[in-house]
Structures are given as structure tokens and as C-alpha cells.
Amino acid sequence: MKIIVTGGAGFIGSNFVYYELNNHPEDEIICLDALTYAGNMETLAEAQKNPQFKFVKADIADRTAVYKLFEAEKPDVVVNFAAESHVDRSIENPEIFLQTNVIGTSVLLDACRKYGIQRYHQVSTDEVYGDLPLDRPDLFFTETTPLHTSSPYSSSKAGADLLVQAYHRTYKLPVTISRCSNNYGPYHFPEKLIPLMIINALADKKLPVYGDGLNVRDWLYVEDHCAAIDLIVRKGKVGEVYNIGGHNERANIDVVKTILQELGKSEDLIEHVTDRKGHDRRYAIDPTKIHEELGWLPVTKFEDGIKKTVQWYLEHREWWEHIISGDYQNYYQDMYGKKEVLEYSRA
Secondary structure: OEEEEEOOOOHHHHHHHHHHHHHOOOOEEEEEEOOOOOOOHHHHOOHHHOOOEEEEEOOOOOHHHHHHHHHHHOOOEEEEOOOOOOHHHHHHOHHHHHHHHHHHHHHHHHHHHHHOOOEEEEEEEHHHHOOOOOOOOOOOEOOOOOOOOOOHHHHHHHHHHHHHHHHHHHHOOOEEEEEEOEEEOOOOOOOOHHHHHHHHHHOOOOEEEEOOOOOEEEEEEHHHHHHHHHHHHHHOOOOOEEEEOOOOEEEHHHHHHHHHHHHOOOHHHEEEEOOOOOOOOEOOEOOHHHHHHHOOOOOOOHHHHHHHHHHHHHHOHHHHHHHHHOHHHHHHHHHHOOOOOOEOOOO
């Protein structure tokens, strides 16, 4: 099977690339990534050594480039991780989120229609459901929960989900959608909560926590998420939405304190800052459907996952130091120079 993984140089996408190469060595993996600020070719250094892996630099919103790629490679499956995903950035500049998350998705769907596909899978987020009250721990997001977005980011992801469902209904395109809770683990971009707190704590810098820090998230170890997506792509029912949750709810402030404890640092480093606009209070996913239909359950408890994550950042300082310094953005050019064989850019 030949799989195009869009956004495969990002956090979850790269972990999925490695999951597929390790668990399905017979399959070919083509990573399509525009290498914007969060795309990091250094993350894929080990994958580059695998003959079953290929990297293509292009933007999913570039119709010419995407069509050329589909025509040349004739993929069987597309798994779309490519997205602008940082909520704060979406509040400051919503337009780029619409361009990538909505227009880019529509280009991929059109390419799947034009060239044929066995499965198109859209990687979405629990943020399309809005939030849940802190005083109702009995409430969870299910696949039938109405979409109720809070930020330009989540609105763009909801729009993409609706497009995917429309292409299935109108054109009978074989699609699936997954909506996951907050991921954490290796290769997480340093501006996100957990890696930012780890890196700041290591440098004895202040750890900025929004508002009262009581916002609750359901934390999902990234490898568990990759296993779920793999199951959905191979065995999930066409046209269906599957929620993927970790059953690991934690308040942000407790996550930060756990990291400090792991690193032996003082809680005096915590600094409460002005809350984010429209900050959702609680996310919590009910993954009953994927468990009953496909047999998936998360296997990583937060206590174990956070230890592995902290240890990974301790052992991979060079990776995140390159990101902080900006050197990671030169890796692609250093590796490929002016080679055009893998370029499908707009003419």
C-alpha cells in the first residue's frame, strides 16, 4: 500500500510516519509537507534512511503541486495531518488557518476524486466540539456532539470536517474522520504547553500558565493516537467519525506541576499570565465507539507518558535547541540543496 501522509514533518504526522514504517514495513510512505514554521525535517532524519520513505516539499493548498504528486505516485491512501494548529496564532492571524485547513483540505479531496483513492482520512480535533463545564465531570464529547467552535483554529478544522463529510455524501468518496484529544510525546513543537514547560524549567525560566490554570484537557500519548489512526484507516467504516481520547484528564496547572516534579524544579517558577481569549475550560472525549468497533484503547497512562516525554526532551536537546535557534529551518536546504526531483511546486 502507498500512503501519502500530509504534514508528516510535524509533531503527530512524524510520529505516524515512524509508526507506519515500524509496523507496516511493506508499505510505502510519502510525506508531503510545506515545511512552514512547525515542519521540521530533522524530525524525519531516521525515516530518510528507510527506502520505503520519500519526502515531498509542497503546500496542500497548491493544487498544481498536489495533482502532479497524485499523478506521479498514484497513492492508495491519504492521511491528512497538515494543519495550522496553534490556537494563539489563529487568534492573531485567522486567514492562514482558513487557507491551509479549509482550502488545503478541499484540494486534497479534489485530488482524491480525480485520481482515485481507497481511503482519505482527516485528522481533526476535539476542539470542534467547543468545551464542557468544569462542574460536570460526567459529560463527554461523543461523535454526535454538535460542533460548537471557540477559535478561528477550531472553526477552520470544523469547516474541513464538514467538507470531508460532504465529499463522501455527494461524491461517494471513501473517507473517515478522527477527532483526538490533546497529544503529547516526542517531537512536540516547543511552543506547545508540555514541551514549553519542560524547556523553560530546564533553563530555570518562568513557566507561563494561562489564567487560573484550571482548564482541563484529556491527554493522549502520541503513539496511542497513531495506533488508533492506523486502525481506522485499515478497518474503520467509510463515512464514519471516530473520537480518540486518552482517559487522562488533567488541569493545566497540574500538568505543569508534574513536569516540575519530574525535573526536580521549584513551583516558584510558575507564573500566571492573562488568559487566552475564548479559552475553553474542559475537553473530554468518550472513545467508546472506536473501542467497540475496532478494539482500540489507549495503553499509556499519563503518569508513564509524561515520564517518557520528559526523558525524551532531556535526551534530545539538540533537536529542540535547533528549533529555538531557528537552525532547523535550514536542514531541508542543507540536505537537498537545489535538487528538484522531489519538488512539485507551482509552475
